[in-house]
Amino acid sequence: MDIVSDIAVIRPELFVAIAGMVMLMFGAFRGESSTKFIYWLGVGVLVVAGVLVLAGPTGTSLAFNAQFVVDDFAVFVKVLLLIGAALALILAMPFNLREGIDQFEFPILIIFAVLGMMMMVSANDLMSLYLGIELQSLSLYVVAAIRRDTLRSSEAGLKYFVLGALSSGILLYGMSLVYGFAGTTNFEGLATLFAADSEASIGVVVGLVFIAAGLAFKVSAVPFHMWTPDVYEGAPTPVTAFFAVAPKIAAMALFVRVMLEPFGALVLEWQQVIWFISLASMLLGSFAAIVQTNIKRLMAYSSIGHMGFVLVGLAAGSEEGVTGILVYLTIYLFMNIGTFACILAMRRGGRMVEDIDSLAGLSKTNPMLAGALALFMFSMAGIPPLGGFFAKLFVFRAAINAELYVLAVVGLLTSVVGAFYYLRIIKVMYFDEAAEPFDKGLGREITVLVTVTVIVTTFFFIGLAPVLSGAEAAAAVLFAV
Amino acid sequence: MIIQALAFYLFAAVAVASGVMVISARNPVHSVLFLILAFFNSAGLFILIGAEFLAMILVVVYVGAVAVLFLFVVMMLDINFAEMREGFLQYLPIGALIGIILAAELILVFGSWVVSPEAAQVLTAPALPAGDLTNTHALGNIIYTEYIYLFQSAGLVLLVAMIGAIVLTLRHRPDVRRQKISDQVERKREDVIEIRDIPTGSGV
Numbered sequence: 020m021d022i023v024s025d026i027a028v029i030r031p032e033l034f035v036a037i038a039g040m041v042m043l044m045f046g047a048f049r050g051e052s053s054t055k056f057i058y059w060l061g062v063g064v065l066v067v068a069g070v071l072v073l074a075g076p077t078g079t080s081l082a083f084n085a086q087f088v089v090d091d092f093a094v095f096v097k098v099l100l101l102i103g104a105a106l107a108l109i110l111a112m113p114f115n116l117r118e119g120i121d122q123f124e125f126p127i128l129i130i131f132a133v134l135g136m137m138m139m140v141s142a143n144d145l146m147s148l149y150l151g152i153e154l155q156s157l158s159l160y161v162v163a164a165i166r167r168d169t170l171r172s173s174e175a176g177l178k179y180f181v182l183g184a185l186s187s188g189i190l191l192y193g194m195s196l197v198y199g200f201a202g203t204t205n206f207e208g209l210a211t212l213f214a215a216d217s218e219a220s221i222g223v224v225v226g227l228v229f230i231a232a233g234l235a236f237k238v239s240a241v242p243f244h245m246w247t248p249d250v251y252e253g254a255p256t257p258v259t260a261f262f263a264v265a266p267k268i269a270a271m272a273l274f275v276r277v278m279l280e281p282f283g284a285l286v287l288e289w290q291q292v293i294w295f296i297s298l299a300s301m302l303l304g305s306f307a308a309i310v311q312t313n314i315k316r317l318m319a320y321s322s323i324g325h326m327g328f329v330l331v332g333l334a335a336g337s338e339e340g341v342t343g344i345l346v347y348l349t350i351y352l353f354m355n356i357g358t359f360a361c362i363l364a365m366r367r368g369g370r371m372v373e374d375i376d377s378l379a380g381l382s383k384t385n386p387m388l389a390g391a392l393a394l395f396m397f398s399m400a401g402i403p404p405l406g407g408f409f410a411k412l413f414v415f416r417a418a419i420n421a422e423l424y425v426l427a428v429v430g431l432l433t434s435v436v437g438a439f440y441y442l443r444i445i446k447v448m449y450f451d452e453a454a455e456p457f458d459k460g461l462g463r464e465i466t467v468l469v470t471v472t473v474i475v476t477t478f479f480f481i482g483l484a485p486v487l488s489g490a491e492a493a494a495a496v497l498f499a500v
Numbered sequence: 501m502i503i504q505a506l507a508f509y510l511f512a513a514v515a516v517a518s519g520v521m522v523i524s525a526r527n528p529v530h531s532v533l534f535l536i537l538a539f540f541n542s543a544g545l546f547i548l549i550g551a552e553f554l555a556m557i558l559v560v561v562y563v564g565a566v567a568v569l570f571l572f573v574v575m576m577l578d579i580n581f582a583e584m585r586e587g588f589l590q591y592l593p594i595g596a597l598i599g600i601i602l603a604a605e606l607i608l609v610f611g612s613w614v615v616s617p618e619a620a621q622v623l624t625a626p627a628l629p630a631g632d633l634t635n636t637h638a639l640g641n642i643i644y645t646e647y648i649y650l651f652q653s654a655g656l657v658l659l660v661a662m663i664g665a666i667v668l669t670l671r672h673r674p675d676v677r678r679q680k681i682s683d684q685v686e687r688k689r690e691d692v693i694e695i696r697d698i699p700t701g702s703g704v
Contacts, residue, residue: 029649036656043663083649124667131660138653150653157657161664176668196609202619212616220614225605 028082028089031071031097032137038064039130046123054123058112061126065105065133072097079496081143085205088143095345095493096140096272099352103264104133106356106468111257113462114363118371120165120255128165129261132158136269140276145194145204148273152190152237156183159266163254175253182246186236193229196222209281219285227282231292234277237270240330241299244323251319256371259315260359263322268348271326275333275341279497286336293334298429300327305436313373314362317440318355321399324437325351331430332414335421341494342487343413349486350406350479354398357472360465361392366458375444380453388461389448391469396445398476400438406479508548515541528574536567553635 026033042064046057072094079090108129115125135155142148160183164176198204200223201212213219219227236243251259278289304324311317329347332340365372381389398407411434418427461469475482518541521534539562546555633641643651 025649040659084646086647086649122667124663128660128663128667131656131663134656146647146650147653150650150657154653154657154660157660157664161660161667164668167668200614200619201616212618215618216616220616221612222609222614225609 025082025087028076028080029087030075031068032134032141034071035064035068035130035134035137038067039127039134042127042130043124046127049123051121051123054121054125055112055116057123058108058126061130062105062108064130065101065108068133068137069098069101069105072101079499085207086144086147087138087141088206089141090493090496091489092272092276092493092496093141095489096268096348097137099345099349100133100136100140100265100268103268103352103356104129104136104261106472107257107261107264107359109464110260110356110360110363110468113464114255114257118166118255122165125162125165128158128162132162133265136265139269139273142273142276143206143280145198145206145281148277149187149191149194152270152273153187155266155269156187156237159183159262162258162261163250165258166255171253172255175250178246178253179250182236186233186243189229189236190233193226193231193233196226196229200226206276206281210283213282213284219288223285224288227285227289228292230277231274231289231296234270234274235296238267238274238326238330239323240296240326241303241323242296244300244303247323248316248319251322252313252315252373256315256359256363256373259318260356260363263318263355263359264352267322267326268352271329271344271348275344276497278333279336279341283497290334290336293330294423294426297327297330297334297426300324300330301430301433302327305433305440308437308440311440312375314365314375314378314444315373317375317444318358318362321437321441322355324433325399327433328411328414328430331418331423331426334423334426335414335417337417337421338491338494338498339420340414340417341497342490343410343417345490345493346413346483346486347410349490350398350410350476353472353475353479354395354407357391357469357476358395358399360468360472361388361395364388364457364461364465364469367455369458372457375447376451377454378444378448379451381448381457383453384456388457388469391473393445393448394473394476396441400441401434402438404480406476409479409483504548508545511541511544511548515545528579529571532567532570532574535570536563539563539567551635553639 038060042057042060045060046053075089075094079088081088108126111125111129115121132155135151135153135158138147138151139155140151142151160176160180163179164173166172194204197209200220201209203209203212213223232243236246239247251262254262278286278293282289300323304320304322304327308317308320308324311320325347329344329351332344332347334340335343362373363371365377367377378389378392381392394405398405401407401411411430415427415430418424418430515538518534518537522531522538525531525534539558543555543558546552546558
């Protein structure tokens with residue numbers, strides 16, 4: 020186990036870390052005038068990191084005393100979250116420069132958050148898991164409060180920080196209980212110990228529940244969702260777009276790995292916990308969203324509901340379920356980026372508007388934007404042949420095969436409820452009296468992003484086969500032992 | 501042995517008593533001072549079980565940095581503690597209930613505590629260092645070798661914390677006149693002083 024082979028495994032992370040520090044130096048010496056350049060540099064770094072991830076070693080390789088693992092699962096998720104982060108960064112640039120969020124640290128913090136996420140996805144030890152989560156969360160707290168002169172943004176940052184610190188504490192407490200039982204924090208070590216014991220001791224079960232609670236906070240699953248609507252509403256819109264995508268993907272991948280790898284033998288202990296939070300998230304996500312008038316809050320509840328659907332796949336605890344999760348996350352990424360790009364186009368008289376009512380009559384004033392947003396809403400509701408349909412199809416099929424009929428039935432029913440509020444937006448856009456038109460000139464970046472995500476969401480079924488085979492290969496790794 | 505037992509009971513009793521005083525002292529500054537006393541006694545307990553590194557770290561980090569920071573905050577912020585205490589009795593029942601539930605759970609967990617019988621096979625590093633290595637030496641042996649990844653990651657977390665603190669608090673004020681020492685040093689006599697001959701009685 021020499022350092023050279025370790026570095027070959029960790030190359031993408033190392034590149035991102037060093038690039039982040041170089042960008043920091045660049046920004047510190049060149050000042051605010053280089054902000055735009057640093058944004059593009061950040062996008063470039065994420066692209067190169069994606070190439071490095073794909074060019075990395077194939078198969079499963081461990082590094083640093085098995086604290087770090089690269090396997091097909093990690094590669095799949097890392098590519099997803101790098102795409103998500105790069106798109107969110109492109110989305111953020113015109114908005115931030117226009118709204119006076121001109122700190123050059125913004126893209127750098129995003130880069131470090133992405134680094135933390137990559138470490139989370141590749142964690143093979145409770146300690147590296149925790150450090151990855153902290154690196155990610157700390158960057159996100161700062162990014163949420165980046166608009167420090169507005170009350171709402173500061174409030175969002177502070178709320179996120181306090182609740183995030185609490186959840187980290189819960190997570191650490193759970194880890195310490197597990198460590199106290201096992202004497203190791205390594206995932207393989209834990210897996211062998213739990214496979215050897217016929218019955219889980221109560222201390223381990225309590226620790227496991229605490230770890231699950233800490234991770235459920237990070238994916239904002241009910242009952243640990245309280246921070247989500249406030250933070251989504253208060254943070255600047257591109258930051259919300261980023262929050263809705265990359266951290267969710269990373270945290271969900273981590274959740275899957277932790278539950279299936281070290282605690283895979285204790286599936287009966289955690290299945291009921293996941294079952295409950297999945298059910299509660301689906302119900303709350305659909306019913307609480309009905310009364311929302313602010314589109315960002317609506318998206319927050321929508322993402323809680325989506326996480327509930329994703330957790331159905333985890334509750335199944337099968338290879339099929341994990342495949343469904345990965346397909347779901349892929350589609351979720353593009354749908355969300357597209358929707359937030361549309362939300363960013365909601366400007367009137369140079370100011371952002373966030374009321375759903377202000378979308379009234381958009382089909383007459385801006386038919387292209389209305390069409391794109393309608394398409395994303397149909398996809399979120401899960402109408403075939405759009406992407407969102409396949410996402411739900413795979414997780415529900417896994418649930419049926421795992422005989423979780425209650426989850427599948429509730430999932431379908433809450434999808435119907437969800438369809439109500441997604442379709443309400445379409446109704447407002449197409450059938451309500453036209454309001455004042457939005458400002459013209461969306462900007463090149465938003466136009467391109469909306470076009471790309473519309474194409475991906477609409478024609479997802481063409482690219483389904485390669486995504487599915489990639490997801491199957493990634494899911495198989497977790498069940499290989 | 502008897503001295504060790506006496507020391508244990510002394511440290512433990514003082515730690516618990518000062519813990520109670522932290523939450524019951526009227527003056528918040530006294531609370532922080534009792535907190536420091538609790539830290540010192542916990543450090544003593546650590547020394548008794550042979551964890552001298554942890555004991556020193558506790559004193560250096562918690563007493564030296566955290567508690568002093570607390571003191572600063574308590575003294576500098578104008579918080580009306582009497583007002584904050586107003587709801588105390590109102591919340592007492594539910595607080596006590598949660599406390600009792602938590603205590604019962606803890607007793608339940610630790611009462612049935614077992615260490616996995618196979619734990620010894622998967623240990624990463626020996627719990628007790630071989631020979632007469634000190635804690636510090638044993639930690640130093642692994643933290644820069646086996647745990648280099650975690651060590652460097654922790655460094656990155658601190659870097660992000662630093663960036664965050666600067667981003668959220670640093671303000672550039674253009675209207676403030678700053679001292680530029682290099683300009684002051686470079687200033688020459690010829691640049692600023694002009695000598696003129698003024699005829700007597702005519703003025704400048």
